[in-house]
Amino acid sequence: MTAEYVLRSLLMLFLALLSANASNWLYLAKLSSVGSISDEETCERLRGLIHKQVQICKRSVEVMDAVRHGAQLAIDECQFQFRNRRWNCSTLETMPVFGKVVTQGTREAAFVYAISAASVAFAVTRACSSGELEKCGCDHNVHGVSPEGFQWSGCSDNIAYGVAFSQSFVDVRERSKGQSPSRALMNLHNNESGRKAILSHMRVECKCHGVSGSCEVKTCWKAMPPFRKVGNAIKEKFDGATEVEQRKVGTTKILVPRNSQFKPHTDEDLVYLDPSPDFCDHDPRTPGMLGTAGRQCNRTSKAIDGCELMCCGRGFQTEKVEVVDRCSCKFHWCCYVKCKQCRKMVEMHTCR
Template sequence: MPGVCPVNSSLQLLLLLWATHNTMATNWLSLARQPLARAGTAPCGRLRGLTAGQLGVCRGRGEFMESVRKGAEMTIDECQHQFRYRRWNCSTTTRGVSVFGKVLSQGTREAAFVYALGAAAVAVAVTRGCSRGELQKCGCDRKVRGVSPEGFQWSGCSDNLSYGVAFSQSFVDEPERARGLSSGRSLMNLHNNEAGRKAILHNMRVECKCHGVSGSCELRTCWKVMPPFRRVGSVLKDRFDGATEARLSLVGGRPVLLPRDTLLKPPSPRDLLYLVPSPDFCQPDPPHGILGTRGRRCNGTSRLAPDACEVVCCGLGFQTGRAEVVQRCSCKFSWCCSVRCQQCRNIVLLHTCTE
């Protein structure tokens, strides 16, 4: 590619690479463990894990910090849901302000996913706060007005995603902008942050209400709403599986990330990028927040799925046992308006990685 300087042929690029892999993890996620003083305020001086710039955002817009805290909780919960069958299942550590330990300190696929998910979660949480009237500085998106090409009337309270995205950019992206755009890791984080926010934008939905005699729907009023966060997590999980390994290069004297495989086309803004291969996560490495897979539940009936015992247990073996589970069964609808179920006890096989 004309104008591209390979990584190993430039002293300047080698200096940039020195700061490529190691970076402060998304320590703002520790807000999930830090209760705020009271609703609508944030004791900024007491919050741990924030950079100086993020503390500045906190002091200027303290009422938003509760939404940021909710975004941190959403990130951890959704990560653990999406990776529940993987070797690394988003296990958290109680030490320090780095929620996931040092797992995210390297530019791996896992780091790419968590950064994208975190940026999306903050945008969603702030947007919800705007739509619900919980934040004084924002409200519904009033720009969506008039008649659509499909013939319905835009009305109602459309989610103000543009405001949520702008806040996410100012808060979540701040550490990378402060560090400068000269390191591959900063470029990676910023790219993945934006990919997370685009996962919301490209999955917005339209909800409508019919008006007219006896529900004739002579007039429809509609508004735009964000997708469920579970949908955002699923989209980003798919992007994780297809993430592109990138390398830092100089194009016209400007550092950029390009696919390590030169036969691949440049990734789109919605794709995830990573810089280094992931560890296998098989053996415990507590200092880095890796708990290993011993004792983990796995799927003993599959050999290829991500949750298969051969995969999760790293080929080190698994054991099978029986357990009694209590489940709802024989559910019947009772007029009006409840569902009554019986409790059924079943014996199931449980597969766990060898301790």
């Protein structure tokens, strides 16, 4: 083993450790609240932030509770979207919260970065619209009469502010020195893809005004989509993510498809550098690699949630369990719903 090989290996390990810090801010979701921050020194005690994020925290202390909410939103949505997959976004009490999965350039990491950037933009924008932040409010650039003839009114979501804050807070790690160039390009691309998932699904909501419910006058405002719709869009991009590699064009480094037969990815697509592990077996040396033993599976499904694929060929065991459901629900005037509790036995299948 040559000294050059050892040096190269140590350098790669060092860069990997640096990358591991990139999504550590998601650890804020473990806090009950950061809204009680009363001084800038508290920002330095928040776990998971790098120095530049601490500086942003000090300048925007009142925004940090929205960031915490965004972190929880990202984790919840990740767990919903991947609930039927081998890797199901299980979190750890350590950093990074998803384990080493997000420190590698896999498509799972691509999803985590995209949903995280989107969640901060979403949560901060929602805090602006609800009047929780002094620095921002409704989007007052949306006013007057639209080309369609309706009056812009109400509180349009200030998505521009939310996106700008997400870009400054989430992207800052990737723009720091010492980051692996190809991984930084991947993360920045996926961060922006996540934010675009909100921008491309912005909608117009309206209210009619007039006698007896007529719509003589209609006032409208711009609103973000439900975050579930954002998560669905990013998950769809995950399923069609493009494997890329770094290439130098002139003095610029860019990411291009590894397979030249594939069409170039767009700004809204997810990209990844490394193939994913199979996630079948628990690896104690790799935090977050929990395996699928003990996971529930669907015996009749041929998809990834089916017992054949979920259990990785190890087989599964079946047991009957009692399930209690609400049933025979009736609406009582006025105004509540009363239900009975029905018990039934169902088969539950779990991977060996």
